[in-house]
Amino acid sequence: MKLMKRLTLLALGIIAGTANASAEDKDLKVGAIYMDAQGFYAGVRKGIQTGASDAGRRLEIVETNAQGDVSKESSFIDTLISAGVQAIIVSPVSADGSYRAIRRAHDAGIPVICYNTCLNEEDMKEYISAYAVGDPYAFGHKLGDAAADYFLAEKKDKPKIAVLNCEFVEVCVTRRKGFEDALKARVPGAEIVANQEGATLDKAVSVASTMLSSNPDIDAFFGEAGGATLGAARAVRSQGRVGKTVVFGGDMTTEIAQELADHGVIKAVVDISGQGLGKLALAQAIKAIDGQAPAEIKVPYDIDLYKTSEDGKAWLKAHADGIP
Template identity: 25%
Template sequence: MKLGIRSLLSFLFVALLLACGSKESSGEKKKIVIGVSMLSLQNEFIQQVSASLEKHAKDADVELIVVDAERSALKQVEQVENFISQQVDAIILNPAEFEASSPAILRARKAGIPIVNVNSSTKEKPDAWVGSDDAESAKMAIDFLAKKLNGKGNILMIQGYMGQAAQIDRERGAMEALKAYPQIKLLATQTGEWDRAKSMALMENWIQSYGDQIQGVFAHNDEMGLGAMQALMDAKKKDKVVVVSVDGIGDALKAVQAGNLDATILQNAEQQGAQAIAMALDLINKKPIKESQVLIPFQVKTQ
């Protein structure tokens, strides 16, 4: 009886080895897994980038694990540590903050896992970066305002979440661009934290403070631009104020077509997601990379 059990176990062990060998010989590969940490899935543009990542991962038969950092750099670093523990093949990071999300890059690098930044930047350099030049979007917005105002007037700037790369670069780009227009005065600038309701309240306060002195508004993203636009419409002042914002989300494009928002500076979420997946796969497969940075241009969208 004992001998029979031993023979059966030996047979099963050999069968298992043969099965494994047959899988290897047939060329069956382990599915590629990529971990993705997004700065906030409450933001419409970030949702668009995430949807593009998922679409192109599916097309490439790649498993994607997407998590929401909820604007917390600390949470984002923890999420990357979890990806490392799960031994994912690569990580795509949509950084919550320029400096505070940088430890995530260092952790991935130490673990030998390729990491790609999408849409935003960190102080520490990843293996690759895919996005758009945020300073360029601000210059395009200021140039648009200057043209509409004939080079003269008072404007306001609503900034994004302080410390995030897009906020830093769009502020820098705007301030550089304003040097070319000495007769355009920046009355005030404050953060709206990428949020429509907060920016609407901020604009209401500015209307109380500055009234008819306001001729233009540059908002770092469309959510904030739409909030400012609504406050101006409610105060029956929109026809005297030019509003421009960045991203090209659906609501902004509709508002532009309706003639309520003067312009949106479109950045291409679809291309950012597609290129980030392609770059991650090249790094996983150790393909030579010609350019570690993929820059996707902005476009001014008007009625």
């Protein structure tokens, strides 16, 4: 009897081990929606692909670029539901406007993983399995501190700041709050003299150039995202303002790192690694597919500050392929 019991336990262990191995080896079919095809989102895409390889899983990724359009995002989520994906990874275009499509995925039994942006708190708790995010307030606060360091060193106690924003998404509003709180705590005379949308590169160059023409006393720009940061820097150069107007911004790219390495215009950049966040989002998707969603919806990711020429050069060396 003891021998039979041992054999039975051994058989059960083999079956369990086989089941676990099967789960680990199972192919993944995941939908991924990006707001853009380059920069940060190219990094997210690479992170998702690398994350699948690191996890020992074979990944089929069904992906698209929503281009900041809620209707395109909604249509593609319906496509993903029909395609039978096991999870959807998305940076929602709108905290309020994206929930209907995401709810349809949730109701179809497909776990939805947010990264970078998400739904409002109530809908997030209802329809989201996990949210991979770098704290947007800390993001802005780190940059505000860096700006304060610069202005104090330059003995400018009443700097005029212009903001190029991406505030059609809530995280950018929160980034600005963090920036203002940190800056004004140390430089109380700092003043935001303009705040306009300029998330894409072309628009940011145009808006920043107009701001400089109408208000030549601007001491600095705060670019809330990558396109805004680089656009502000290009406008400063095209308007002959190098040495007079500087830029503090978010989201590292090759061009932004080159500007930081030059250190003539861009003085500090705060960044959340696209590749790192993509890996984290996929890891949460795999856990959700395997029935192991996290106890806390928000899963934090590190925020990096780059503020010297050497920081820019180091980033370029570490990202020779140009993907953040």
